[in-house]
Amino acid sequence: MQVQANFDTVKRFMSLATGDEKHEPSAHSTLDIIWTLYDRVLRFDPQNPRSEERDRFVLSKGHGPIAFFAVLAAKGFFPPEELKRFGTWDGILGGHPDRNQVPGAEVSTGSLGHGLSMAIGMALGLRIKRSDRRVFALIGDGETNEGSIWEAFLLAGNLHLPNLTCILVNNHSSTRDLGDMAAKLTSFGWTSTTINGRDHEQIYQALIQQDPTRPTAVIADIAH
Amino acid sequence: MSVAIEQRMRHHMKPLFLDILGRDPRTTVVLADISEDILTDVIERYPDRVINVGIMEQTMISAAAGLALEGFIPIVHTLTPFLVERPYEQLKDDFIYQRLGGNFISSGASYDYSIQGMTHHGPADVALLRNLPGMQIVVPGTTEEFDSLFRQAYANGAPTYYRLSTEENPAPQDTTFGKLTVVQRGTQATVIAVGPMLGRVLEAVGDLDVTVLYCTTVAPFDAETLHAEQRGDAVILVEPYYEGALVPEITAALEDRPVRIKAIGVPHQILSRYGTYQQHNEALGLTARGIRDRITRFLQQPTRQ
Incomplete structure (x- = not known):
């Protein structure tokens, strides 16, 4: 059943979850992006979460999945009451998403630096299948400290994967200064843009763009 | 008496992959700049399904998991330390935790590459991998056994490690996977x-x-x-x-x-x-x-x- 939900509904759903392990700042910095993605960009069927016809979303950073879970509940993947059982023995929602328990979660993540490379494999798989579906991977600015993220940046640019979009949520939590990430990604063979990660229209316009020959990077800045 | 047959198992990947990729459109091969010289014909015949990611073993395993998520059966190959030790967390998180099937073929067992030093030795592989719940581990003693055991197990839906060695037994045995x-x-x-x-x-x-x-x-x-x-x-x-x-x-x-x-x-x-x-x-x-x-x-x- 598709819930008639708006952005306020999602925020209310987020508050249903309690506990100390919710990665609150992390969850709130991804909220606008994940909502816009599911509300206006992704193709999916909550009744058939593994449908071949879906677009794929990988929460690479895994941390702070409450926003993700709230959006999935708002879009009808599971009842919002499940959020009340966050982190409990009988619940399916934990500190990081488990794809074998959470309807709509493509990939189990948590350890940083895995999801973007897995998204490359998914994008390659879709290319072999001649599918026009897209793969979106959300990474954090702290996550870019991982070497495997730079492996993935290099590989996706080299493989010319137009069906892959990487959303880098920059909430300025990285210990290391990242410099101009859009310029870096452009030099790695991506088409890159930097947006305000709170502005739903900017998010939407950036996410519907596709370069026919290159992967797309959207650096979503979240102000302090 | 045991006989050392130089890289026979490793070279057998070429005819084996040519045959398996031809028979089974679900199969893909993921390499990390190792054995492309041996597998040139495979790469040329199946350019869409054979991906050499470069020298990036973590991404090699994760990308293979992404292919498995899309319904493919990945066959991943590189040298033992770079297949097992460097991307160990990728094997654990991206295959075991996700409950995905895949095939991991190493070359260079224990001190096969004796002159290369400890960085290229791999005697810890089996002890490490048996700590990953659900990881299947195959240790063939001849090239013929590798061929047979791979065909028996490659599509059984579980992650499976094949430990290739330069050393081979004088004659193959009748081997059944799991027995x-x-x-x-x-x-x-x-x-x-x-x-x-x-x-x-x-x-x-x-x-x-x-x-x-x-x-x-x-x-x-x-x-x-x-x-x-x-x-x-x-x-x-x-x-x-x-x-x-x-x-x-x-x-x-x-x-x-x-x-x-x-x-x-x-x-x-x-x-x-x-x-x-x-x-x-x-x-x-x-x-x-x-x-x-x-x-x-x-x-x-x-x-x-």
């Missing part, structure tokens, strides 16, 4: 030879009245056959990697019996000499003669009650 092979039956003791140790073990036991079981599937381990065929009170395990990796499986299989267990394999030492594979075997007591000496000493030890 021990009874090579000979005796009454005084039971010897379990893993993969390419069988040739040396058969030479070592010679005229001894012992049962010899041959193990090419380390995980899942065939406890049933061991339980049925075990004779005597001594069980000797002869492994081509760090010694003792299979001891927990043996103790579990024989928990209802009083047995003495001896593990013979690569000792837990930093190996910093170069030279040949054979020189390492001699220094570590892993020649047929060294194995025989250790087996007979163990069998002659009085049992303290």
